[in-house]
Amino acid sequence: MEYQERPTAETSRWPLPDSGQRTVIPPAVLASVRDHPLCSGCMPHGVGFYPQASGHRMARQQPADDLLIYCVSGAGQVTYGGLSQPVEAGELLLLPAGLAHRYYANPQRPWSIYWVHLGGPEVQGYFDEIAGQHQPGIRKVRVGVHSRLAEDFQALMAAATSAQPEHLIYAANLLRSLLAYAALMRRQHQVRHATLDVARVNSYLQTAMDQRLSLDTLIAATSDLSRYHFIREYKRQTGQTPMQAFLRIKVSHACYLLDITDQSVAAIALQLGYDDPYYFSRLFKKVMRVSPQQYRQERGKN
Structure with a gap:
């Protein structure tokens, strides 16, 4: 199944400080590699980092792509399907395409988050692996705060800024690596906290x-x-x-x-x-x- 072109990732309009980053890959650029076997199954649409994002908030009624958010400090809140949950440092939000949601930074402790909009037929498989189970809907997963995971996001942001096909292929596989590492950290976190020395x-x-x-x-x-x-x-x-x-x-x-x-x-x-x-x-x-x-x-x- 080949990668299907989607609309441009719908990101928030939060004012980006000098230390923040927001990169959205245009659909025409994504289309240039949509048939490539190394990236057709899982492709980043946009990626960024919002540090101490005071006032950050976003609401989507019918998001066109999947979204992964990684909170590395502070806190936030996510609302979906009539439910509202806090998001703390060390937690991932897995937000699949098509499901309405809202999220925002905690006013007293605004979060710092990495995020990536993504799409492709392999994404839900990665989301299931990260969550540890197949479950429809929006999921919150604790993995802990890891410098390696943050570095993976930084590498992905650097690769995604180029419109060259070879850079996008590289970015797609960096994304796969990031998702697989997140799944590994979830399992490691559960092992450390489920057993007793x-x-x-x-x-x-x-x-x-x-x-x-x-x-x-x-x-x-x-x-x-x-x-x-x-x-x-x-x-x-x-x-x-x-x-x-x-x-x-x-x-x-x-x-x-x-x-x-x-x-x-x-x-x-x-x-x-x-x-x-x-x-x-x-x-x-x-x-x-x-x-x-x-x-x-x-x-x-x-």
């Missing part, structure tokens, strides 16, 4: 044996996961909850101290963050099935 968590627990550590403090120090996902992932990998593991670490150290020292139960409890030795003894018995005193007696320590 249990060794890191356990190492932190070992260093906090003298504390009455809260679960929220543990999560903040060792993971980006939510409370629910942190507990679920830790239990999936270890068979116990994080706080159960913390108690076992404390009790294991208490057993060591009971074995090699003559310290009182109260002194050992205090070292493990418990002011109340009776409360500590109950926790110890819950794990070991005997009290600290019985544990010591059974091992010949008076």
Whole structure:
């Protein structure tokens, strides 16, 4: 299926500062390479960068081409189909042709965005790969802020400024590379935020044996996961909850101290963050099935 000529990309009229860029490729120039096998499936129509775009806004009732927006700082808002969503740094907006939408910069924290209007029969396949699923409509995808992705946009902008056919072929394949890299970063982002480094968590627990550590403090120090996902992932990998593991670490150290020292139960409890030795003894018995005193007696320590 060859690339079909489309109308000129409909960009916003936001006043472009010196540090911004906006390039729209005329339809006649696109037509000069529309039959070329290296770019007929996915072609940029326009590309740009709007830094700290205060006052930037756009509304399209029936956009003629697809649009990809990458927010690298600040924030914005997108509205479509009666829904409104915030857009934050590190997020991509995938806006397919034909679907009405509005978007604008956050008045207090105006976004900085890279964008590319694009078209061709391969675009939706790339959009599905970036989103991780086939789903009609407008999609928002978190990939994180990556200097490499920004550099890809910069390279695409440089290539798209030339009307020479060889430069447009190069620009089309830079665009393919950019889309594939965005899909890779989405997957990497999900992997980093969907798994838990249990060794890191356990190492932190070992260093906090003298504390009455809260679960929220543990999560903040060792993971980006939510409370629910942190507990679920830790239990999936270890068979116990994080706080159960913390108690076992404390009790294991208490057993060591009971074995090699003559310290009182109260002194050992205090070292493990418990002011109340009776409360500590109950926790110890819950794990070991005997009290600290019985544990010591059974091992010949008076």
